[in-house]
Amino acid sequence: MTGIVAYLTVFVLAAFVGIEVVSKVPSILHTPLMSGSNAIHGIVLVGSLLIMGEAHGTAQVVLGFLAVFLATLNVVGGFVVTDRMLEMFKGKPNERVRPPKDDGPGTPA
Amino acid sequence: MTTTITFSLATARELVYLIAIAGFILALKGLGSPKFARRGNQLGAAAATLAIAMTFTLPTLRHSGKNLVLALVAMALGTLIAVPVARMVKMTAMPQLVAIFNGVGGGAAALISVVELLHLHALGAKPATYVTAEVLLGVLIGSVSFSGSAIAFIKLQELITGRPITYPGQQVINGVVGVAIGALIVVALLTGNIVFVYVLLLLALVLGVIFVLPIGGADVPVLISLLNSFTGLAVAASGFVLDNNLLIVAGTLVGASGIILTRLMSSAMGRSLPNILFSAFGAVITATGGEEGDASRPVRSGTAEDVGVLLAYARKVVIIPGYGLAVAQAQHTARELADALTAKGVEVFYAIHPVAGRMPGHMNVLLAEANVPYDELKEMDEANPEMSTADVALVVGANDTVNPAAQSTPGSPIYGMPIIHADEAEHIIFLKRSMRPGFAGIDNELLYDPKTTMLFGDAKDTLGKLVAAVADA
Numbered sequence: 001m002t003g004i005v006a007y008l009t010v011f012v013l014a015a016f017v018g019i020e021v022v023s024k025v026p027s028i029l030h031t032p033l034m035s036g037s038n039a040i041h042g043i044v045l046v047g048s049l050l051i052m053g054e055a056h057g058t059a060q061v062v063l064g065f066l067a068v069f070l071a072t073l074n075v076v077g078g079f080v081v082t083d084r085m086l087e088m089f090k091g092k093p094n095e096r097v098r099p100p101k102d103d104g105p106g107t108p109a
Numbered sequence: 110m111t112t113t114i115t116f117s118l119a120t121a122r123e124l125v126y127l128i129a130i131a132g133f134i135l136a137l138k139g140l141g142s143p144k145f146a147r148r149g150n151q152l153g154a155a156a157a158t159l160a161i162a163m164t165f166t167l168p169t170l171r172h173s174g175k176n177l178v179l180a181l182v183a184m185a186l187g188t189l190i191a192v193p194v195a196r197m198v199k200m201t202a203m204p205q206l207v208a209i210f211n212g213v214g215g216g217a218a219a220l221i222s223v224v225e226l227l228h229l230h231a232l233g234a235k236p237a238t239y240v241t242a243e244v245l246l247g248v249l250i251g252s253v254s255f256s257g258s259a260i261a262f263i264k265l266q267e268l269i270t271g272r273p274i275t276y277p278g279q280q281v282i283n284g285v286v287g288v289a290i291g292a293l294i295v296v297a298l299l300t301g302n303i304v305f306v307y308v309l310l311l312l313a314l315v316l317g318v319i320f321v322l323p324i325g326g327a328d329v330p331v332l333i334s335l336l337n338s339f340t341g342l343a344v345a346a347s348g349f350v351l352d353n354n355l356l357i358v359a360g361t362l363v364g365a366s367g368i369i370l371t372r373l374m375s376s377a378m379g380r381s382l383p384n385i386l387f388s389a390f391g392a393v394i395t396a397t398g399g400e401e402g403d404a405s406r407p408v409r410s411g412t413a414e415d416v417g418v419l420l421a422y423a424r425k426v427v428i429i430p431g432y433g434l435a436v437a438q439a440q441h442t443a444r445e446l447a448d449a450l451t452a453k454g455v456e457v458f459y460a461i462h463p464v465a466g467r468m469p470g471h472m473n474v475l476l477a478e479a480n481v482p483y484d485e486l487k488e489m490d491e492a493n494p495e496m497s498t499a500d501v502a503l504v505v506g507a508n509d510t511v512n513p514a515a516q517s518t519p520g521s522p523i524y525g526m527p528i529i530h531a532d533e534a535e536h537i538i539f540l541k542r543s544m545r546p547g548f549a550g551i552d553n554e555l556l557y558d559p560k561t562t563m564l565f566g567d568a569k570d571t572l573g574k575l576v577a578a579v580a581d582a
Contacts, residue, residue, distance in 0.1 A: 004239055007349055007357055014345075014358040017134060018365030025141040025370070027377050027488070030469035031203070033370055034334050036140040036150045037341070038211045040133050041363040043157050044218050044344045045184075046126075046164045047356050051224045052180040053170030056231060060224050061176060065183050067220035072187025074214035075161075079154040080195035081206055086147035088477035 035082040042075025118166055125163040126355040132156025133359050137366055160355060200475055201435040204467040205265035208333045211340050212258025218343035218360075219251030219313075223306060225350045230303055240350065241301055245294050247346035248306060249313045254339040256317030261329050261336065264321075265467060271326025273522065279323065286316050320386075325522050327509055328385045330468040331374045335386075338367025377463040378526045408544065411562040413571060416538055417578020420446075423500035425456045427492065429529055430476065432466050433506015433541065437568035440479035443505060446572050447485065449579045458485050460492035460502075460529050462510035493530050502534035506568045508546065512553045521551055537561040540568050 025033055048067040055064040132152050139149020164170065170177060191210075198206050222244040229236045236244075263269050290312050297305035324332050341363030348356025375382045420426055428447060434440060447457045459481065465472035476486060487495075496502065504511055511531040514521040531537050537560050546552050555561060564571050 003352065004349075007352070007354070010354055010357050011345060011349075011361050014361035015365040018137070018362040019369055021134060021137045021362070022141050022366040022369050022373075025373060026143065027373075027463045028470040028473040029141060029143060029146060030334075030370065030374055030377070030463075031207075031330075031471055031474065032146055032150070033137075033140045034337055034367075034468070035203075035207045035210075036146075036153060037137060037363045037366055037370070038207055038214070038337050039150070040136065040153055040157070040359055041214050041337075041341045041344045042210075043129070043133070043160060043355060043359045044214055044221065044347065045157075046160055047221045047344070047347045047351050047353060048217055049161070049164045049170055049180055050167065050351050050353065051221050051228070052176050052183075053167055053173050054228055055173075055176055055224060056228070060227050060231070061179065063220050063224045063227075064176070065179050067217045067224065068180050068183035069187045070213040070220070071217035072184045073191045074210050074217065075157055076188050077191035077195045077206070077210045078214075079150060079157065080192055081198070081203065081210065082150045083147065083154070084196065085200075085203065085474055086150055088474055 032082055032085045035078065035085060039075060039078025039082055042071060042078045045071035045075050047071075118168075122163050122166055123354075126160055126353075129156040129160035129355060130358045132159075133362060137362060200478055201432070201467075202266075203474070204330055204333065204471065205262045207468075208258045208261040208265065208329075208336070211333065211337050212255045212262070215251040215254025215258065215336070215340040215343050217251075218340065218347045219248045219255060219310065221347040222247030222251065222350050223310065225347075226303060226306060235301055238298055238301075241298055243346055243349040244306065245297055245309060247343050247350055248310050249290065249294075250339050250346060251343035252310055252313035253317040253320065254336045254343055256314040257321045257336050257339075258317075258333070260318055260321040261333055264326055264329055271329075273325045274322040279319075283319055286312060286319060290316065324386065327464070327523065328378075328380075330464065330471075331371060331378070331382070331385050333468075334367060334371040334374055335382075338364050338371060341365075341367055374464075374469050377469055380525050384525070406557055408556055408563050409559075409561065410565055411538075413564060413574035414578045414581075416562060416564060417575050418582045419536060419538075420450060420455070420501055420503070420575065421453050421579045421582035423450075423455055425495075425499045426450055426501045426503060427496065427499045427531075427534065428457065428459045429502060429504045429507050429511060429531055430459060430461070430465060430472055431505065431507020431510060432471075433508075434568050435466055435472070435475045435506070437506065437570075439505065439567075439569035439572050440475050440481070442569050442572040442576065444476075444479050444481050446576050446579065447481070449576050453579065453582075458487050458492070458495075460489065460496070461486050462489050462507070462529050464526075465507060465510055489527060489529055496530040496533040499534040501536045501538060502531040503538045503540070504531055505540045505572070508541070508553055509551070511555060512551065513555055514551060514553070523551065531555065532558065532560075535560070538564060540564050540566075540571050542567065 048071040052064040052068055055061045133156055136149045136153030139145035226244045264271055293305055293309045341360045345357050345360030375385055450457050461472050463469050511529050513532055515523045515526040515528045532555055
């Protein structure tokens with residue numbers, strides 16, 4: 001039973017950290033933050049691999065296979081899609097200057 | 110000697126997991142600031158890769174033979190599907206993609222709990238009550254997240270209506286499912302019988318569906334954020350089941366930060382979370398307006414030439430983009446129009462509603478993709494004081510975010526949501542495909558305003574015509 005208490009301690013501390021870390025986020029980053037934290041819980045893949053290691057019998061193996069597959073979608077897709085979003089947020093908004101004139105027709109001098 | 114090696118490897122694995130935990134915390138921190146967001150995400154990806162690679166040192170997995178091969182096959186399959194989808198999907202479809210990636214994570218967490226329970230039973234051990242409780246929680250939350258995300262996807266993909274779906278007896282059905290789940294959990298805890306876990310899995314899937322159906326399309330992004338938080342908690346629960354600190358911490362971090370993010374999002378919409386989640390329950394939505402009767406009311410529709418002249422001789426033009434602009438892939442043409450107007454000496458800026466598009470911040474991503482400079486983007490709070498001095502408010506494919514009903518009609522589903530005050534501008538131009546209501550499914554009085562001119566058609570085509578008309582003016 002001491003094990004569960006230790007894990008509960010970790011759980012409570014992690015909850016406080018999670019709350020602290022995102023207390024202030026500008027609204028332009030809400031979508032990327034959601035997507036990024038979505039990728040982080042994709043680490044459930046580690047758990048899927050753990051159960052796959054000890055799975056015996058058809059039912060366990062099939063469900064384990066499915067768990068590994070779904071978790072991989074979550075972790076890989078999550079990080080890739082977030083990166084693609086954030087690729088477009090180069091630099092701080094105020095630091096960003098208008099692109100040079102050769103950018104296209106109609107760009108003012 | 111062997112035990113020493115096993116021990117040190119196990120310790121190394123725990124230490125690597127600890128490094129990954131630190132990486133995730135820093136990643137979340139980075140994601141909250143525009144400057145470090147991308148690096149934060151990359152750090153998170155690196156931490157995850159490290160932890161996953163280290164998991165393969167686990168003796169049970171390494172020596173599991175067929176299972177190891179199957180795990181690698183599943184990972185390869187998942188990667189082969191996830192990477193192209195994540196890379197190719199249109200920026201406009203991003204919200205539903207996030208919903209799917211979130212849902213599958215919840216599904217994985219639920220499956221982990223089930224398999225671990227099966228495993229313990231197969232070993233002939235009757236698991237301690239608290240282990241069963243952890244399993245039940247993982248199954249419940251993970252399944253709700255899985256089916257809820259699936260419905261959110263279907264709504265956003267517009268495979269079903271985006272309007273809140275209500276039906277007679279909704280509250281009774283919800284109540285019955287809720288009570289049944291509670292009873293199942295008690296029975297499963299008392300008996301430890303695995304059949305109840307399967308039934309719980311099924312009922313939780315049903316709960317996810319009936320929980321999401323009554324939530325209006327415009328509110329779905331907030332819902333996805335909440336489900337994201339749920340998946341985090343489900344992952345934490347499977348961490349408890351598997352005695353794994355990495356899953357507990359990573360899941361809890363996402364669970365806790367997800368709740369905060371959900372609150373930030375709902376307050377950006379001027380709504381409380383319970384209002385978003387439960388406003389459609391039981392109550393029949395008033396003020397839905399809808400398609401019927403639209404045809405009978407007079408609207409003024411204009412030509413691109415007239416509007417082009419109006420724009421070219423305006424002093425200040427505010428472009429209010431919405432999801433329609435994104436669907437038509439018109440962000441580049443919108444920029445051309447803004448550039449053409451700026452060249453004529455017109456002051457142009459974009460007024461961005463926090464939930465323009467389908468998710469908070471979505472429109473910023475779309476316009477950034479079209480290389481619109483940040484200094485031309487004004488957040489709603491910054492833009493609204495300037496609306497009364499604008500000559501033209503050019504509403505491109507937006508509807509709900511400028512709907513005065515949000516301020517004036519208490520019965521409306523979007524009542525309380527802050528809006529961009531397009532109605533304060535001298536002239537209002539709507540670029541819209543049709544008179545159909547917006548995503549929230551409600552009529553917009555502004556379309557019938559005497560100051561309003563409608564330009565029907567595809568936003569990209571219309572903007573192209575406007576660019577030509579402005580050049581000729």
